[in-house]
Amino acid sequence: MIPDTTNEWPGAEILPEQGLWSGRLILFDSLPSTNTWTKAHLNSLHAGDVVAAWRQTAGRGRFSRSWITPAGGNIALSLVLDKPAQPEQALSLGQTAALAVARLLESLGIRTQLKWPNDVLVQSRKISGILAEAASASDKIVIGIGLNTTISREELKANGLEEQATSIFLELGRQVEAEQVLSQLLSSIHETLAEKQKQGNRYLARAWKIRDALLGAEIEIIVGEESWRGRYQGMDDLGRLMIQFSGGEDRTFWSGEVVKVRRGKN
Ligand code: BTN
Numbered sequence: 001m002i003p004d005t006t007n008e009w010p011g012a013e014i015l016p017e018q019g020l021w022s023g024r025l026i027l028f029d030s031l032p033s034t035n036t037w038t039k040a041h042l043n044s045l046h047a048g049d050v051v052a053a054w055r056q057t058a059g060r061g062r063f064s065r066s067w068i069t070p071a072g073g074n075i076a077l078s079l080v081l082d083k084p085a086q087p088e089q090a091l092s093l094g095q096t097a098a099l100a101v102a103r104l105l106e107s108l109g110i111r112t113q114l115k116w117p118n119d120v121l122v123q124s125r126k127i128s129g130i131l132a133e134a135a136s137a138s139d140k141i142v143i144g145i146g147l148n149t150t151i152s153r154e155e156l157k158a159n160g161l162e163e164q165a166t167s168i169f170l171e172l173g174r175q176v177e178a179e180q181v182l183s184q185l186l187s188s189i190h191e192t193l194a195e196k197q198k199q200g201n202r203y204l205a206r207a208w209k210i211r212d213a214l215l216g217a218e219i220e221i222i223v224g225e226e227s228w229r230g231r232y233q234g235m236d237d238l239g240r241l242m243i244q245f246s247g248g249e250d251r252t253f254w255s256g257e258v259v260k261v262r263r264g265k266n
Contacts (some may be wrong), residue, residue, distance in 0.1 A: 003027075008044070019187035023048025023080075030071070032058035035133055035144040038078040042138045050118055052077035052182060059146065061129055063257060068159050073150040074167075075179030075185065079143040083134060090141060091238035091254060092196075092204055094118045094132035097143050099207050100192035101128045104185050110171045113213035116232075116241045121213050125166040147185065149178050201237040203246045208235050218262035219243065221253055229261065 002219035015025040023046070031037050038051045042210035045051075056076045069076040079097065084090055098118040104170040105112045105120070105127065113121045120128035131144040148167035157163045169175050196203050209215075212230040221228050221243060233242035233250065240252040 002072075008265045009041075014074065018050070019183040020190040021048075021050065021183075021186035022190075023050060023155075025182075025186070026049050028053040030055040030057065031076075032056065032059050032078050033144075034078040035060060036143055037129055038080060038142050038144075039133060039135050042080070042135055042140050042142075045140070047080055047082045047140060049080045050077055050186060053229060054178065057083055060131060060144075061146075062131055062172060067131075067146050068151075068157055068161075069146060070151060075145070075147040075149050075178065075182055077145050077182070077185075079145065079189065081143060083139050083141045088238055089201075090132065090134065091117065092201055093141065094130045094143055095208065095235075095239045096192055096196050096204055097130050097132075097145055097189060098128070099204060099211075100189040101130075101145065101185065102211055103192060104181070104188040105168070105171075107184070107188070108168065108172065108176070113210060114208055114211045115213040116235055117176075117239070117255065119213075122166050122171055126212070127166050127171070145185075147181075149181055150175060201239070204239065205235055205237050214258065214260060217260050220259045220261050221255065221256040222259065223256040232258075242262070 003015050005013055007014050011028055013027045018025045033056050034051045034053050053076050054073055055071040056069035059069045059076060061067040095118050098120050101120045102112040102114055110122055115121055118130040119126055128147045133142045148165060150169050151167040152160055156165050217232045219232045227230055230243040230245040233244050236242055240254055242252050244250050
């Protein structure tokens, strides 16, 4: 497909489709943050558009953390989707994106795990993170996906992340073609969203369960200034975390940060 480089956004290439993905791919070499750019341009974007960059200078993670995307073929992208009619469906969109990343990595031979709410791990190290954001005045939702593709151990070390993070390059022991991985990722997102649409939320909960990094674990969930400890019970059909406290009481959470206190089966 021939990219359109004479468009309204200087520095962007626009590809009309990518793999199975039929929306536009708006591709930059570098952006401060694909989520920030996408939210600022939502008026001229449509559901199905994807904004991607090979490098971010101010990438953002959950809980106002930073997300590093150094130059050299790491993948940062933001997906524009219609806001679901029921707001409680929004959580599962980010989780569907995490599942799509996991399925892509598995197709490359990398065994993955999913950690609530939407982290993708390889042997407890994070390889991908999702930041879903809604712009209040818009009927669109932005799903940001960061996938460590080409980053080396040295670069992770320079950012103090060598124990916590990994990349496709480190897992396979060879570099991959980043353009190809991006196209495969968009195909995987297309297929995974379609499967969820067809089978409903149960599909996500089932697919999550077989990859669940927290299964059987004793966890702490932190929400703002508060935290709770208990045994992780899995993820329900709406994508909520289920926990049981030592007294036997059950509770579900829509958001929060989870810390594993004691390992479970996985
Ligand atoms: C997390 O695990 O904390 C979420 C990380 C999300 C990072 C992605 S990279 C593409 C998009 N743009 C951003 O600035 N953040 C998200």
